Amino acid sequence: MKTESVFHEKVCPKMGSSNRRKYRAIFYSLVRQMVNVLSFLKNSLLKTKVFFLALALARKYRPRTFDDLIGQESVSLSLSHALKNNRLSHAYLFSGLRGSGKTSTARIFAKALLCEKGPTPKPCQECIQCQMANENRHIDIIEMDGGK
Numbered sequence: 483m484k485t486e487s488v489f490h491e492k493v494c495p496k497m498g499s500s501n502r503r504k505y506r507a508i509f510y511s512l513v514r515q516m517v518n519v520l521s522f523l524k525n526s527l528l529k530t531k532v533f534f535l536a537l538a539l540a541r542k543y544r545p546r547t548f549d550d551l552i553g554q555e556s557v558s559l560s561l562s563h564a565l566k567n568n569r570l571s572h573a574y575l576f577s578g579l580r581g582s583g584k585t586s587t588a589r590i591f592a593k594a595l596l597c598e599k600g601p602t603p604k605p606c607q608e609c610i611q612c613q614m615a616n617e618n619r620h621i622d623i624i625e626m627d628g629g630k
């Protein structure tokens with residue numbers, strides 16, 4: 483209690499004891515609010531970390547060719563034929579359940595269109611366009627996440 487009285491004598495000597503109690507209550511509520519904010523920040527940081535880990539895994543294991551794409555043989559076949567015979571539409575709309583391969587198909591298709599050896603159903607994976615597409619940093623492949 484000695485430090486407290488020193489504090490009150492030096493910092494606010496004219497403050498009455500009721501005011502002291504009031505300011506102490508305000509101070510403690512501020513501390514409590516700060517602790518709440520800090521724990522909220524900690525939780526959201528953890529969530530962001532998990533989100534980025536999941537994103538990294540999705541990028542690492544995303545199929546890179548139409549042959550790697552599992553379960554969408556009809557789609558990859560018709561897109562491959564369109565690429566091979568140069569019969570491309572001006573826009574494509576992929577629809578389907580979560581995890582069915584819309585994004586993967588679209589990314590492979592974009593890469594097939596941008597590859598320096600193409601448009602080809604089998605992107606070379608070696609040219610600068612394919613490398614940038616595989617590393618998710620191609621300037622012409624923009625993924626807009628509307629679900630979040």
Ligand SMILES: [Zn+2]
Nearest residue numbers: 597606609612
């Ligand atoms: Zn290429």
